Amino acid sequence: MTLLFDDSKRLEKAVGPEAAEVIAKLFESQDEAIRKDLATRHDIALVQKDIAVLQAEVEKKLAEAKASLIMWVAGMLVAQSAIIAALVKLLVK
Structure with a gap:
């Protein structure tokens, strides 16, 4: 889940710039991990072929x-x- 500009500004105001940066990096790493686990259309096509x-x-x-x-x-x-x-x-x- 990528933080939008407005979200990051609100987060900065709520917790401070340093904490907001740490939280944003955490969200980005989680987003990358989730995207790696998602099936692509190619993956689905391979499964359909196997079926x-x-x-x-x-x-x-x-x-x-x-x-x-x-x-x-x-x-x-x-x-x-x-x-x-x-x-x-x-x-x-």
Whole structure:
């Protein structure tokens, strides 16, 4: 947070010139520290790119899992049909 000219003059009147200078320097150092921690548009773009890559990987794995599940369900359907047919054949005799 940068002190404006009016703010610094009021601060000088309230606490004196030496204390006002120390306080102003403190605010400036805090302002620089805060600005270093802020995300830039470039940082946000990189995060969005990473999210898109991860989303594509998740969608791919979900499609693979879906295909595997369909394969297992179809196999179980065939096995169940074979068992039912065998039981019917045994019971009909």
